[in-house]
Amino acid sequence: MLEMRGIKKAYGTVQANRGIDLDVAAGQIVGLLGENGSGKSTLMKLLFGVVSADAGTIRFKDKPLSGHGPAQAMAAGLGMIHQHFTLVEAMSVTENVMLGAPGSSPWLSPRETASRIRQESATYGLDIDPDAMIGDLPHGRRQRVEIVKAILRGADLLILDEPTSNLSPPEVEGLLGIMARLRDQGRAIVFISHKLDEVIAICSEVVVLRDGAVAGTCRVEGATRAGLARMMVGRDMPPPIAREATAAGRNVLHVGQMALTERGVERLAPISFSLRAGEILAIAGIDGNGQTELAECLAGLRLPTAGGIDLDGHDITLASVGERTELGMAYIPVDRATMSLVTGMSVSDNLALRDFDKPPLSRGGYLARSYFAERAREMSQRFAIKASGPDIAARTLSGGNQQKIVLAREIGRHPAVMIAHQPVWGLDPGATHFVIEQILALRAAGGAIIYISSSLEEVMTLGDRIAVMQGGRLSIPIDRDTVDLTQIGLMMAGDDSLIHGAAA
Amino acid sequence: MTILSNIDTVNNEPPPRKVTFMKAASVLRRLLAGTATRATLAVALALLVTAVLILISGKNPLLAYAALLKGAFGSIDRIAFGFNKSTPYILAGLGVALCFRANVINIGAEGQIAVGGIGATAVALSGLALPGLLLMPLALLAGVVCGAAWSGLAAFVSLKRGVHEVLCTLLLNFVGVLLVSEMLHGKLGEPGAGFPQSPLLPRAIWLPKLVAGTDLHIGIVLAVIATVACHILFWRTTFGFRLRIMGASRDAARYVGISSIRQTMRVMLTAGGLAGLAGGVEVLGVHYRLIEGFSAGFGFNAVGVALLASLNPLAVLPAGLFIGFLEAGALAMQREVGVPSSLVFVIQGLTMVFVLCALGLRGERSKV
CATH class of the missing domain: 3.40.50.300 (P-loop containing nucleotide triphosphate hydrolases)
Structure with a gap:
C-alpha cells in the first residue's frame, strides 16, 4: 500500500x-x-x-x-x-x-x-x-x-x-x-x-x-x-570522552522518598537517591516520564507532596528558590526560550537573573548598573559568549550563545549541586561540546551534577552513575562500569519488571 | 566529539522568497527607529487623516487646527488649563504603564481615581485642627491610600479567586464611580446644594498655584516628579527588575523564584496609589470639592497615554501632555470653527492606532 x-x-x-x-x-x-x-x-x-x-x-x-x-x-x-x-x-x-x-x-x-x-x-x-x-x-x-x-x-x-x-x-x-x-x-x-x-x-x-x-x-x-x-x-557505543577519575566525595544531596501528587495524579512515585560531590548522576528516560517534575521539585519550582530533600545538611524540602540558590543549587531547565532566559532582556540582565537583589549588583533595592556590565564582560570572556555588547537583547544571540549565558550564570557561581535538563538540546556540535566540557569541569571542581536527558549517548558519556526514569519512577542508579545498555534501553521502553526489580 | 551531534531537529530554514520585501521593510524599519520619531510620525498621520474628515464636513482643516493650537497654547490661561488637564492623565498613565509592563492588565484607573478623590475629600472635610500646609499633604496621602486600596481590592479578588484582572479592575470602576455619587448624596454631600457635590473645601488646603494669577497648580510638578520616580523605579531598582522579568515571562519569574502574586499586588498598589493621587489632585487643585463624575473618561485616557508612551515611564510625560493639551484645545476649535470637539477623540484614537501600528511594524515589543 x-x-x-x-x-x-x-x-x-x-x-x-x-x-x-x-x-x-x-x-x-x-x-x-x-x-x-x-x-x-x-x-x-x-x-x-x-x-x-x-x-x-x-x-x-x-x-x-x-x-x-x-x-x-x-x-x-x-x-x-x-x-x-x-x-x-x-x-x-x-x-x-x-x-x-x-x-x-x-x-x-x-x-x-x-x-x-x-x-x-x-x-x-x-x-x-x-x-x-x-x-x-x-x-x-x-x-x-x-x-x-x-x-x-x-x-x-x-x-x-x-x-x-x-x-x-x-x-x-x-x-x-x-x-x-x-x-x-x-x-x-x-x-x-x-x-x-x-x-x-x-x-x-x-x-x-x-x-x-x-x-x-x-x-x-x-x-x-x-x-x-x-x-x-546502537550496538557499538563510541569511546567516552576524556574525563578524569575523581575520588568519590562526600554526600551533598540526599533525596528521601520524595513524591509528588498533583490534582490527584501521581507525578512522582517516592524517589530516593544520594549524590556525592564530584559525581554526575545521569538520568535517562523518554521525555515526559516525570523528569521535569523531578527537576522542578529539586530546584524548588514545585513542592513535593511527600518525602524530603537534604542539601549539605540543610533540609530544603520546602525552601524557596532563593534559599536553594543561596545554598548552592543551580538549575538549567530544558526550556531556554521562556524559562532560563528572558530573551527580551539584555545579556547583562540575563546574567544577573539569580542575584540582582544582592550586593554588589544592588544595594538597598537600587541596581548597580556598572556591576551588571562588569559581570557581563567577565562572563562573556570566561564562557566565550559571542555578543556585540552587554546591552544587546539575548534574543539576538544564537542558541549556543544563549545557552552559554545560562551556563555562565548557573556554573559561574560554583554551585554545590547542579541540575541540568537536556542542556544540549537543539545546539550545534560546537556548542554541545562546550556545554559538556563545562559540565565536566564543574564535576572536576567538586560539583555534584544531575544530568537529565533522553539521549542514551549523552547519558552514557557523562554519567558516573546512571538511572532511568519511567512513569514517574526512578530506578536505582547503576555504576557506569557495570551498566548494561540493553537493560537501560528496556527500562526506558517501559519494562516495569526491571524498574521494580531495581527499586526493590 | 561527534557522538552528541544527533540533536533533535530544529526547523530554521529561512523562506527564500520575499527578499525584496524584507529589504524594503528593513529600510522602513530604520527610518522608524526611535520611539520619539515613531510617536511623532503617528501623531502627524492622525492629524492628516482627521484633516480629511474635517474637509468632508465642509470646514477648513487648517483653520480648525489653528484654532486647536490657539485653544491649547493661545494664552497663559490656556496653557495652565492644558497642564492641569494633563496632570491626572500622566499620574494614572504611569501606573497603567507599570502594570502593563508586568503583564498585569489594569484598566481600573477610573475607579481608583474616583475613590482617591473620595479619600482626599474626606480628610479635607474632616475638620481636623491642623494647619493647611499639613492637612493638604495628608489629604493627598489619603487619596493615594484609597486609590491603592481600590486597586488592591481588585488584585486581591483576581489573585485569590482566579478572576481575570481585566474583569476585576473594569467592574470596580463602576463601583468606584457610583461610590462617589453615594457619598455625595450622603455623608460628603453639600446640604441644600441641589447638585451632587461636596461643600467647598477650606481655601487653606487648595493646592498652591505655580504661577500666581493663573489656575496652574502644583499638580504638574507632582506629575513630573512621579514620572522620574517611576522611571527610576522601573529601570534602576530590584522591584522594576522583577516586574520586567515577570512581564516578559511568568515561567522565567517562577524559575528565579519571583512570586508573581506578590509582584502583582505590589504593582497594582503602586498604580492605584498613583491614580488615587490623581483623584486627590483633581479635587484639591481643580474643583476644590468632590463632584459627581469628576473622573469620567480618565481611566480610558490613562490607558491611552500609557500605550502612546509605548509603556515607557519617561515617555508617559509627553504622551500625557499631548492628550491633555489636545483636549484643552478642542473646545476652542469647536467654538471658533464649528468643528465638533468630539473630533478630538478621533485624533486621539487614530494617534493611538498609529502608534501601536508603528510599534508593531518593528515586529517586537520595545526593550524590556
Missing part, C-alpha cells in the same frame, strides 16, 4: 533522514521504533506532507505522492493521529468530526454525521457517543474521536504518533484492540512508539531507526525485546 524509497531530509546541517525505505502493506501494522531525534517524526511529517523531502519517492496505493500538503495526503487516504490532539474542547464529538471535513457543500449534516460516527463506533468498538462534549471526555476517548475522524475522512493508512504515551494501562489495552480491528478491516497502520512490549504485541513488522537511517527491519515473531532495544540504542 505504501512504498517510501530513499527518503532524505536535512534541517540546516542536521541530517534528519538519510535515505530511509519504508513499506507498509494493507492489513498490516508496522512499528516504527527509535529514540528521540532518530528521525521518526520527520519521516512521518514527510509522508503526511507537513514538510517536503530533499530526495526520495513516495508511492501510496500505487500512485506517486509528491509535493503534497496535509490536505492532499488526507484526500489520498492518509490519516495522522498526533500526540497532541486537534480537537475543540467546547464542541461535541459530531461537531469536531464535521470541523474541517472535506466536501464542497456549505451545509453541515450533523444528523448524518452522528449516525456515521455511531456506525463506525460499533464496527471498531470505539464506544463513542456523538453528542458528548470533548471537554468531558478522558484522554483515551478523545484519541478514539481522532481515530473516527480519520476513518470518516477515508483514511486507509493511519499514522499513530506515540499514541500510548498518555494512556492508562486499560486504555492501552483498548487501543491495541481497536488497532487490531482496523487491521482486520484491511487498513494499514504505522505505529510510532518507544514501548517495545506494545510494539511486539500488535505489530507484524518492526522498523528501527537510528540517527536518521534504518538500523534494522525485522518480523516481530523472531524479535526479542533485548534485540530490539540493542538495535534502537
Whole structure:
C-alpha cells in the first residue's frame, strides 16, 4: 500500500533522514521504533506532507505522492493521529468530526454525521457517543474521536504518533484492540512508539531507526525485546570522552522518598537517591516520564507532596528558590526560550537573573548598573559568549550563545549541586561540546551534577552513575562500569519488571 | 566529539522568497527607529487623516487646527488649563504603564481615581485642627491610600479567586464611580446644594498655584516628579527588575523564584496609589470639592497615554501632555470653527492606532 524509497531530509546541517525505505502493506501494522531525534517524526511529517523531502519517492496505493500538503495526503487516504490532539474542547464529538471535513457543500449534516460516527463506533468498538462534549471526555476517548475522524475522512493508512504515551494501562489495552480491528478491516497502520512490549504485541513488522537511517527491519515473531532495544540504542557505543577519575566525595544531596501528587495524579512515585560531590548522576528516560517534575521539585519550582530533600545538611524540602540558590543549587531547565532566559532582556540582565537583589549588583533595592556590565564582560570572556555588547537583547544571540549565558550564570557561581535538563538540546556540535566540557569541569571542581536527558549517548558519556526514569519512577542508579545498555534501553521502553526489580 | 551531534531537529530554514520585501521593510524599519520619531510620525498621520474628515464636513482643516493650537497654547490661561488637564492623565498613565509592563492588565484607573478623590475629600472635610500646609499633604496621602486600596481590592479578588484582572479592575470602576455619587448624596454631600457635590473645601488646603494669577497648580510638578520616580523605579531598582522579568515571562519569574502574586499586588498598589493621587489632585487643585463624575473618561485616557508612551515611564510625560493639551484645545476649535470637539477623540484614537501600528511594524515589543 505504501512504498517510501530513499527518503532524505536535512534541517540546516542536521541530517534528519538519510535515505530511509519504508513499506507498509494493507492489513498490516508496522512499528516504527527509535529514540528521540532518530528521525521518526520527520519521516512521518514527510509522508503526511507537513514538510517536503530533499530526495526520495513516495508511492501510496500505487500512485506517486509528491509535493503534497496535509490536505492532499488526507484526500489520498492518509490519516495522522498526533500526540497532541486537534480537537475543540467546547464542541461535541459530531461537531469536531464535521470541523474541517472535506466536501464542497456549505451545509453541515450533523444528523448524518452522528449516525456515521455511531456506525463506525460499533464496527471498531470505539464506544463513542456523538453528542458528548470533548471537554468531558478522558484522554483515551478523545484519541478514539481522532481515530473516527480519520476513518470518516477515508483514511486507509493511519499514522499513530506515540499514541500510548498518555494512556492508562486499560486504555492501552483498548487501543491495541481497536488497532487490531482496523487491521482486520484491511487498513494499514504505522505505529510510532518507544514501548517495545506494545510494539511486539500488535505489530507484524518492526522498523528501527537510528540517527536518521534504518538500523534494522525485522518480523516481530523472531524479535526479542533485548534485540530490539540493542538495535534502537546502537550496538557499538563510541569511546567516552576524556574525563578524569575523581575520588568519590562526600554526600551533598540526599533525596528521601520524595513524591509528588498533583490534582490527584501521581507525578512522582517516592524517589530516593544520594549524590556525592564530584559525581554526575545521569538520568535517562523518554521525555515526559516525570523528569521535569523531578527537576522542578529539586530546584524548588514545585513542592513535593511527600518525602524530603537534604542539601549539605540543610533540609530544603520546602525552601524557596532563593534559599536553594543561596545554598548552592543551580538549575538549567530544558526550556531556554521562556524559562532560563528572558530573551527580551539584555545579556547583562540575563546574567544577573539569580542575584540582582544582592550586593554588589544592588544595594538597598537600587541596581548597580556598572556591576551588571562588569559581570557581563567577565562572563562573556570566561564562557566565550559571542555578543556585540552587554546591552544587546539575548534574543539576538544564537542558541549556543544563549545557552552559554545560562551556563555562565548557573556554573559561574560554583554551585554545590547542579541540575541540568537536556542542556544540549537543539545546539550545534560546537556548542554541545562546550556545554559538556563545562559540565565536566564543574564535576572536576567538586560539583555534584544531575544530568537529565533522553539521549542514551549523552547519558552514557557523562554519567558516573546512571538511572532511568519511567512513569514517574526512578530506578536505582547503576555504576557506569557495570551498566548494561540493553537493560537501560528496556527500562526506558517501559519494562516495569526491571524498574521494580531495581527499586526493590 | 561527534557522538552528541544527533540533536533533535530544529526547523530554521529561512523562506527564500520575499527578499525584496524584507529589504524594503528593513529600510522602513530604520527610518522608524526611535520611539520619539515613531510617536511623532503617528501623531502627524492622525492629524492628516482627521484633516480629511474635517474637509468632508465642509470646514477648513487648517483653520480648525489653528484654532486647536490657539485653544491649547493661545494664552497663559490656556496653557495652565492644558497642564492641569494633563496632570491626572500622566499620574494614572504611569501606573497603567507599570502594570502593563508586568503583564498585569489594569484598566481600573477610573475607579481608583474616583475613590482617591473620595479619600482626599474626606480628610479635607474632616475638620481636623491642623494647619493647611499639613492637612493638604495628608489629604493627598489619603487619596493615594484609597486609590491603592481600590486597586488592591481588585488584585486581591483576581489573585485569590482566579478572576481575570481585566474583569476585576473594569467592574470596580463602576463601583468606584457610583461610590462617589453615594457619598455625595450622603455623608460628603453639600446640604441644600441641589447638585451632587461636596461643600467647598477650606481655601487653606487648595493646592498652591505655580504661577500666581493663573489656575496652574502644583499638580504638574507632582506629575513630573512621579514620572522620574517611576522611571527610576522601573529601570534602576530590584522591584522594576522583577516586574520586567515577570512581564516578559511568568515561567522565567517562577524559575528565579519571583512570586508573581506578590509582584502583582505590589504593582497594582503602586498604580492605584498613583491614580488615587490623581483623584486627590483633581479635587484639591481643580474643583476644590468632590463632584459627581469628576473622573469620567480618565481611566480610558490613562490607558491611552500609557500605550502612546509605548509603556515607557519617561515617555508617559509627553504622551500625557499631548492628550491633555489636545483636549484643552478642542473646545476652542469647536467654538471658533464649528468643528465638533468630539473630533478630538478621533485624533486621539487614530494617534493611538498609529502608534501601536508603528510599534508593531518593528515586529517586537520595545526593550524590556
